[in-house]
């Protein structure tokens with residue numbers, strides 16, 4: 001039985017309200033080695049820790065997502081530090097920049113994105129980074145910080161991947177690489193050395209083909225692993241073994 005570590009999910013999402021704990025129990029006994037669930041603001045970070053606390057092999061990341069920083073308290077860092085010191089917290093995330101929506105407060109996003117890696121560094125934790133429609137600004141900040149981090153749900157070009165790798169970061173792939181229109185990301189994936197790649201779902205979003213558009217869960221990560229194995233010309237077993245090890249090492253999972 002192949003069990004895959006899902007390095008990025010959101011089990012506090014209301015999409016899981018009806019079956020959260022039952023689903024996680026089944027996934028961990030049948031399909032997943034370990035699961036990391038990420039907070040998107042202080043409230044969801046608290047809930048993520050609570051979920052992680054119920055399962056030996058579920059871990060949490062705590063952080064404020066760029067889409068949530070407008071509504072988050074100015075002094076969020078104090079509580080975030082306390083949450084990050086919880087024994088099931090393994091990373092600061094989800095953090096980053098998202099310039100997709102016109103009218104979002106970009107200055108506040110940049111402030112939050114510059115502050116949280118400083119806390120991560122101080123606590124010796126990695127960061128999980130979200131980036132949408134902001135490649136130049138993102139790379140400028142990463143070049144300066146060179147965080148011990150992972151660029152999640154990578155959809156960029158080989159050129160951008162090269163930059164990110166040169167900062168020492170990891171890159172993780174969701175079901176997006178199974179989409180027909182994601183040729184560019186698949187090309188980048190072929191270029192990136194497998195010891196720098198991790199697998200993730202971003203559940204409940206980004207369900208892979210043939211489940212595109214449905215509620216995603218960590219069990220569907222098998223389709224992304226199969227696609228990665230195909231791109232790399234490796235067996236599924238070998239691909240999963242390496243990606244699971246990458247996750248153990250990067251997040252310091254015990």
Ligand SMILES: [Zn+2]
Pocket residue numbers: 008009010038094202
């Ligand atoms: Zn996410």
